[in-house]
Amino acid sequence: MTTHDELIWTHLDGECSPEEEAMFTRLLENDRSFREKYYTIVTLDNQLSKHINIPLDSQLRDRMVTSLLSALPVSTATTRPLKWVLGPGWLAALCITGMAALAMAYRFGDDASGLPFTLPQPDPKISGMVTLICMAFLLLTLMDQALKRWFGKHKGAITILA
Amino acid sequence: MQQISLKDDLAIRLRRGDRKAIPDFVDQYGGFMFNVCHKILLHRAEAEEAAQDALLKALKAIESFDASSSLKAWCYTIAYRTAIDHQRKMKPTSDIESLHFVASPVKTDDNVTTRETREGIDRLLRHLDEESRTIMGLFYLEEKNIKEIMDITGLTESNIKIKLFRARKELSLHASKYFEHS
Structure with a gap:
């Protein structure tokens, strides 16, 4: 059984069935107390629609922004100096330079013909290890960047290692 | 769809500690959080304070926000809880609220009518x-x-x-x- 209040609110929300709509029209035309209730509720609904939500004025908005900016420590830009020193770009450059140096050492090691100086012939074990470490760092750097790009939340493999 | 990516973008920027994201965050959710606080406290000055507090809590806890859920729902929960906390600490100050209304520098008739209506609705909502x-x-x-x-x-x-x-x-x-x- 739908009450008059319920019927009026349902009508205002545009959710009346055809039968309810017909009943609403009949009551509005013939029932004085229903009509009075309807006008009260319509006024209430209009007032609520217009005024229940208070727009954020510019002064309050500025106060909010200022208080948030001042409350946040500048270091929220998270450990930037460490990231800069051990940043992925730097590590990648270091690895590439290391591998290039090893390649040169292999190519020109103990051979004075091509260069104005003599490079020592690298020990295969040491050079193998250096290559592995360089490759691992390069891989980590790539993973770090990919994870950051895709998930955002991830702190990055290099950051975790550091 | 674009709305979702904007929301994600904002959450990511806040997580990264991008200070330029703060005005965007306030523009998108400040008014909403203020209104949630105001509906609970029905006191403008207290609601402003609670909303600022809620925004700050949200910002500090942004790391714990699950990107798969709604940022708005998350902000709502924080604003709701913060306002309830403020309400517990609040003294009954209906007189102060009306003084705040009288002392307001806003003078135009339209604004006065709007404020009177709004105050009436607040009384009704009590x-x-x-x-x-x-x-x-x-x-x-x-x-x-x-x-x-x-x-x-x-x-x-x-x-x-x-x-x-x-x-x-x-x-x-x-x-x-x-x-x-x-």
Whole structure:
């Protein structure tokens, strides 16, 4: 059984069935107390629609922004100096330079013909290890960047290692 | 779809500690959080304070925000809890609120009428409990979109409709008195 209040609110929300709509029209035309209730509720609904939500004025908005900016420590830009020193770009450059140096050492090691100086012939074990470490760092750097790009939340493999 | 990517982008920027994201965050969610606080506290100055507090809490806890969920719902929960905390600490200050209204520098007739109506609605809303007031506020803030309220509050459609109906019934009981006075 739908009450008059319920019927009026349902009508205002545009959710009346055809039968309810017909009943609403009949009551509005013939029932004085229903009509009075309807006008009260319509006024209430209009007032609520217009005024229940208070727009954020510019002064309050500025106060909010200022208080948030001042409350946040500048270091929220998270450990930037460490990231800069051990940043992925730097590590990648270091690895590439290391591998290039090893390649040169292999190519020109103990051979004075091509260069104005003599490079020592690298020990295969040491050079193998250096290559592995360089490759691992390069891989980590790539993973770090990919994870950051895709998930955002991830702190990055290099950051975790550091 | 674009809305979702914007939301994600904002959350990511805040997580990275991008200070330029703060004005965007306030523009998108400041008003919403202020209104949630205001519906609970029904006191402008207290609501402003609570909203600022809630925004700060949200910003500090942004690392714990689950990117797969709604940022708005998350902000709502923080604003709601913060306002309830403020309410516990609040003293009954209805007189101070009316003084605040009188002392306001806004002079134009339109603004005075708007403020008087708003104050009248606040008086009317005092007849409801906090939860009903918040649901009513969300209902009109989200332009009567029940689905949006479901996403924000996590309540079911029928639950929202029942609460809404009870609240409206209660309000319409007092509304005639209010309209006679105004």
